[in-house]
Amino acid sequence: MVDVATDLPAATTGAWLHGVVRDADPATLATLATIAGIDGGPVRAVSAAGLVAVVSTAPLDEYGEEPLRRNLEDLVWLERVARAHHAVVEALARRGPVVPARLATVHTDDGRVAGTLAARRAELVAALDRLTGRGEWGVKGFLVPGAATVTAGTAAAGGVGTAYLRRRRAQLTAREERQQLASAAADAVHSALCELAVVGRRHAPQDRRLSGVPAPMVLNGAYLVDVAALPRFKELVGSLGRRHPGLELELTGPWPAYSFVADRPEPALTVGRPG
Structure with a gap:
């Protein structure tokens, strides 16, 4: 699933969304650097509306709309990416409640991720409340x-x-x-x-x-x-x-x-x- 931005034709990387957690202090968010994302590099936090989306950098030549369509048919590729995605969600769950994103949720930039947090804040907060404890x-x-x-x-x-x-x-x-x-x-x-x-x-x-x-x-x-x-x-x-x-x-x-x-x-x- 890809959110395509027609106003950013030169973009080469997007943001693979792993999950949403509550906002936290900078020291806590800094621990995200120890978690490897789908690209092998550390995941990062996108904060908005009192929430934090945890994302990986996603090269669009592999995770853009058309490449993603093809890759989802490749079971070897799919298993590798699904394992990496789950590893991030699992690491977040050990720290507290997390709303896992659907597999292959990719936005073209962090601004779009922040927009999702703002637009769906009430739903996401309710889900996090339901999962706490x-x-x-x-x-x-x-x-x-x-x-x-x-x-x-x-x-x-x-x-x-x-x-x-x-x-x-x-x-x-x-x-x-x-x-x-x-x-x-x-x-x-x-x-x-x-x-x-x-x-x-x-x-x-x-x-x-x-x-x-x-x-x-x-x-x-x-x-x-x-x-x-x-x-x-x-x-x-x-x-x-x-x-x-x-x-x-x-x-x-x-x-x-x-x-x-x-x-x-x-x-x-x-x-x-x-x-």
Whole structure:
């Protein structure tokens, strides 16, 4: 996504927006120089309207509108940039609440970034208030493989072919039942976690190639949790895992609150982003 300025045709670099934080004193902002941005150089702060946007210098021959369209189709390039972008957002989140920008949000200059802060100040301040003292935690639930339930006595009347069909039908029925039970267990786990979290959200289950786990994922939840409630939340995840032995629960985090920021800063022109 690129905000194109027609009045600056000679511009060669833009500003890749990582996220927005509260205004801070100069000493605190100086620590940003220790964080590497997407270009390998330090990120910098753009202050306006009592807020700070953290940006990287973005050469427009790589991050301008047309190059960005092409590069977003390059999975190797996309992974490298996404990792660099996340590393900055994660570093900011360790310092306090941050509103993460959408991946590939690029402005042609710092003035445009400042304009975004001023125009969306109320939304951004509300988002930062909502995230203060809270963190995002992920809970993934994987189906525990069940043992085969085929009996040796199924090869009765009807011959080998009939016995095979009976075994196959029994296998499919058992698999469907396990999946239904796992789905119900995932619903119960999510509901219980939402009662303790400030808010919860279910994402689509990840493909096995992305999760790195051979078992099917049936729960991909994100939960915004108060810091004070975190010990109880972790304890609840453990107890729910024992209560639902058909699911293997995995707790991850804390993460920057990607899942709970509706008003994320983005420019006027959208050129596309990964789905």
